[in-house]
Amino acid sequence: MTDAAIAPLLDTAKPRGLAVTTEKFPVRVVLITVGVLFLVLFLLLPLAAVFVEAFRSGVGAYFAAITEPDAVAAIKLTLLVAAIAVPANLIFGLAASWAIAKFEFRGKSLLNSLIDLPFSVSPVISGLIYVLLFGLQGYFGPWLRSENIQIIFALPGIVLATIFVTFPFVARELVPLMQEQGTQDEEAALSLGASGWQTFFRVTLPNIRWALLYGVVLCNARAMGEFGAVSVVSGHIRGKTNTMPLHVEILYNEYNFAAAFAVASLLALLALVTLVIKITLEWRYADQIAASRRH
Amino acid sequence: MAGARGLALKRPSAIPGFGLALGFTLTYLSLIVLIPLAALVLKSATLGFSGFWEVVTGPRTLAALRLSFFTSLFAALVNAFFGVIIAWVLVRYRFPGRRLFDAFVDLPFALPTAVAGIALTSLYAPNGWIGSWLAPLGIKVAYTPTGITIALIFIGLPFVVRTVQPVLEEFDRELEEASATLGANRRQTVFHVILPSLLPAILTGFALALARAVGEYGSVIFIAGNMPFISEIAPLLIIIRLEEFSYPAAAAIGTAMLMISFGILLFVHLVQAWARRRFGQ
Numbered sequence: 285m286t287d288a289a290i291a292p293l294l295d296t297a298k299p300r301g302l303a304v305t306t307e308k309f310p311v312r313v314v315l316i317t318v319g320v321l322f323l324v325l326f327l328l329l330p331l332a333a334v335f336v337e338a339f340r341s342g343v344g345a346y347f348a349a350i351t352e353p354d355a356v357a358a359i360k361l362t363l364l365v366a367a368i369a370v371p372a373n374l375i376f377g378l379a380a381s382w383a384i385a386k387f388e389f390r391g392k393s394l395l396n397s398l399i400d401l402p403f404s405v406s407p408v409i410s411g412l413i414y415v416l417l418f419g420l421q422g423y424f425g426p427w428l429r430s431e432n433i434q435i436i437f438a439l440p441g442i443v444l445a446t447i448f449v450t451f452p453f454v455a456r457e458l459v460p461l462m463q464e465q466g467t468q469d470e471e472a473a474l475s476l477g478a479s480g481w482q483t484f485f486r487v488t489l490p491n492i493r494w495a496l497l498y499g500v501v502l503c504n505a506r507a508m509g510e511f512g513a514v515s516v517v518s519g520h521i522r523g524k525t526n527t528m529p530l531h532v533e534i535l536y537n538e539y540n541f542a543a544a545f546a547v548a549s550l551l552a553l554l555a556l557v558t559l560v561i562k563i564t565l566e567w568r569y570a571d572q573i574a575a576s577r578r579h
Numbered sequence: 580m581a582g583a584r585g586l587a588l589k590r591p592s593a594i595p596g597f598g599l600a601l602g603f604t605l606t607y608l609s610l611i612v613l614i615p616l617a618a619l620v621l622k623s624a625t626l627g628f629s630g631f632w633e634v635v636t637g638p639r640t641l642a643a644l645r646l647s648f649f650t651s652l653f654a655a656l657v658n659a660f661f662g663v664i665i666a667w668v669l670v671r672y673r674f675p676g677r678r679l680f681d682a683f684v685d686l687p688f689a690l691p692t693a694v695a696g697i698a699l700t701s702l703y704a705p706n707g708w709i710g711s712w713l714a715p716l717g718i719k720v721a722y723t724p725t726g727i728t729i730a731l732i733f734i735g736l737p738f739v740v741r742t743v744q745p746v747l748e749e750f751d752r753e754l755e756e757a758s759a760t761l762g763a764n765r766r767q768t769v770f771h772v773i774l775p776s777l778l779p780a781i782l783t784g785f786a787l788a789l790a791r792a793v794g795e796y797g798s799v800i801f802i803a804g805n806m807p808f809i810s811e812i813a814p815l816l817i818i819i820r821l822e823e824f825s826y827p828a829a830a831a832i833g834t835a836m837l838m839i840s841f842g843i844l845l846f847v848h849l850v851q852a853w854a855r856r857r858f859g860q
Contacts, residue, residue, distance in 0.1 A: 305755040307765055312672055319668035320680060322661045326733055327686045330698035333708065337701055376607045383600035388590035395604070401612055404840045406794025407692075408814035409833045412821065413615035416622045421826055423618060447611055470594050480595035502688075509691025511797035516818060529693040529797070536697050536801065545701075548694040555689035562689075563682045 334552045337545035349535075349543035350550060357523040358531035358547070364439070365514075365527060366507040369446040373503055374496075377454025381492075382484075385462030386470065396459065402451040410448045411516025414441055437519030442527065445513040450503045457499035458492055461573065465491055494569040498562065505558040509551055619837070622830035634831040639807055640816060644835065647813040650724055651792035654731035655739075659785040662739025663777070669740070670747045684740050687733055692797025699730050700801045722804030727812065730798040735788030742784030746777055779854030783847050790843040794836060 307315070339346055349355060380399060384392060402410065416422050418435040428435060435441045469491065473483040489496075511529040518525045520534065528551055535544035565573060589597060623631055634640060668674075669681050687695065703710045703720040710721060720726045750773065758768040796814040804810040813836055820829035 305752055305759065305768075306671065307769075315664055316668050316672055316674050319661070319665040320674075320676075322665060323680050323683060326729075326736065327683050329702060329708065330695060330733065331686065331690070333698045333702050334694060337698075376604065379600045379603040379607075382596060383604050386594045387592055387597050387601075389597075389601070390588055395608075398608060398612070401616075404790055404844055405616070406796065406814050406833075406836055406840070408796050408817050409619065409794065409836060412817055412829060412833050413619050415821060416618045416826060416830060417615055419826070421824060444611070448615070451611060467592070467594055474593060474595075484596070505689050509689075509694070511691060511693040512795075512814065515796075516821065529691050532693050532697065533801075541701070544697060548691075548697060551691045551694045555686065555691065555694075558689045559682055559685055562685065 331552060334545055334548050337541060338549040340545075341542040345542055346546045346549075349546035352543075354523045354526070355531060355543075355547055358526045358528045359550070361439075361442075361526065362508050362528040365442055365446050366504055368443050369450055369507045370500060370504050372447055373450055374454050374500060376451070377458050377496075377499060380455045381458035381462045382488075384459050385465075386467050399455050399459075400452050402448050405448075407449060407510065407512025408516055410513035411445045413448075414444050414517055436517050437521070437525060439525070441517035442514050442525065445517045446507050446510055449510050449513050450506045453503035453506065454496065454499035457495045457502075457573065461492055461495045462488075492572075494565055495573045498565050498573050501558055501561050501565075505554060508554055616837075619830050619833050622827055623834040626827045626831055630827070631831050631834070634828050635835045639811075640813075640832055640835075642808045643811050643813040643816040644832075644839075646724060646727070646809075646811065647793055647836075648839065650727045650812075651731055651735075651789050651795075654728050654735055654792050655785050655789040657728075657732050658735045658739045658788045659781055662736055662784060662788075663743055663781055665736075666740045666743040666747055670744060684737050687735075687737050692734070692795070693801075695733055696730065696798040696801035699733060699798065700726075703729060703802065721802050722810065724810055726802035726804070727799050727810060730802050731792040731795060734795050734798055735792050738788040738791060739781070739784035742787065743777060743780045746780040750776065776858060779850055779858070782850045786843050786847045786850070790840050790847075793839055793843070 306312070350359075380395075383389075384396060415436055418424050418428060418441065420429070420436075422436075435444070469487050470483050473487045474480075478486070508527075509529060510527075511533070514527055515530055515533070518527065518530055520526060520530060522531075522534065526534065528547060532544050532548045532551070535541075535547065626634065635644070665684065669677060669684075700721055701707050703713075703726055705711065705714045705719070705721070707721070713720060718725075720729060754772055755768055758772045759765075763771070794814060796812070799812055800815055803812060803815070805815060813832060817829045817832050817836075820826075820832065
């Protein structure tokens with residue numbers, strides 16, 4: 285931040301509320317400056333660095349890096365993995381929130397906290413657990429080998445690890461919202477003769493669509509960007525089991541920085557698009573995803 | 580109503596689909612989460628207690644766990660301090676670009692960790708935008724534990740801001756007015772009225788940032804340098820053990836890390852229970 289950029293900031297550092305319930309002008313300016321500088325230094329500068337480094341060797345090198353066959357294979361694999369993992373967790377999120385929000389049953393709060401469990405597990409452990417099950421020396425390793433099924437160092441392992449790390453995203457958006465909405469709408473539809481599925485598709489789904497989209501967008505961003513968990517199960521086979529983040533790592537470790545940042549810039553763009561959609565949903569449909577914002 | 584519940588598993592309801600929804604939920608949860616996590620604990624149990632203890636307290640493992648924990652702790656403290664300032668500024672003041680900065684707070688949630696990792700490394704490397712300023716001063720950031728801490732600050736910031744922000748938004752301004760009416764100056768009001776009631780949120784955000792940082796891998800390994808005993812984090816050691824095919828050792832380190840995370844989460848639950856009693860939320 286230059287001085288020129290801070291100047292208008294000083295003039296408009298207006299408080300909210302009464303004079304007695306806010307800080308003196310210099311204090312406000314210092315706090316705003318500290319907060320903004322911290323955000324610029326720790327968040328915006330790294331983001332800017334990605335794009336600057338990506339174009340350091342010119343636009344031609346940039347497009348060469350993202351259209352090169354291994355990069356294209358990585359992009360395709362990333363899209364494929366997200367196309368399996370996100371719908372899987374979407375269906376799970378709907379089932380879990382239907383069960384938790386519409387019914388009273390024993391063990392509900394336990395179930396609710398078990399759903400959040402993957403968020404507190406390190407990404408590396410999220411990959412490790414599947415290696416322990418399906419790896420060559422894992423519990424099912426010998427059997428899988430005799431049946432000639434490969435899970436680790438292949439697509440199924442990458443998908444499983446991705447599903448694990450994105451497991452709670454949709455459910456945790458839907459559960460609080462559906463709990464808040466209650467069951468009156470569904471009961472009305474049912475008493476008017478709608479079937480269970482009709483009630484779900486015509487009454488429940490429209491009620492939760494924005495929260496659903498919100499959860500899916502966040503789930504997708506994490507699914508496409510996951511690194512640690514996928515890195516453990518992928519085997520890093522170029523052109524075959526490399527997702528985009530893994531491809532970035534390989535290029536970076538080969539000192540091919542411009543190409544690494546070029547592919548990384550695509551992921552950074554995805555992050556920006558995700559943020560825009562997220563903010564738009566929060567501003568326009570705040571009331572319809574409000575429940576989830578409080579958690 | 581409570582009596583009618585009795586020993587029944589579920590309260591009667593007119594809504595259909597309970598069996599299907601719960602059945603699918605439990606099956607999916609078991610297959611994806613519970614059984615694989617059980618395999619982790621089971622595998623590390625094959626070592627026996629003394630074997631487990633030997634792996635976890637081995638000098639290299641202990642150094643890695645210690646590094647992961649203390650860099651995470653320091654990063655979470657930095658985030659707790661600046662996160663509160665940022666939340667305060669975003670909620671209480673109006674300034675140009677406020678909504679944009681507010682939106683950018685979530686960047687670490689959205690930006691893939693590997694991208695953050697290489698970006699931070701390029702910034703703090705001796706020839707990078709920030710590193711070239713620090714190098715003449717003799718400060719090395721990239722490839723040292725300081726670099727690890729920087730990456731963990733990046734990862735953890737939104738946890739504090741997003742936990743404190745809603746509590747601050749709903750804070751009753753009349754309490755501040757009352758405090759001022761009773762003769763408190765602004766500093767006293769902030770430190771004796773507002774901050775104490777933000778404390779549970781700050782502690783929760785701090786603990787969430789800490790829990791996330793302890794297990795973080797992608798953003799750290801590029802900037803860490805990865806020297807055993809000096810800048811090798813625990814998640815990396817798990818991967819090294821896996822590549823050596825010592826599955827039980829990898830599982831044991833993983834189990835130890837899980838226990839640390841669950842300890843931190845237990846702390847969050849205790850803080851929230853305490854806050855409910857103390858502030859009646």
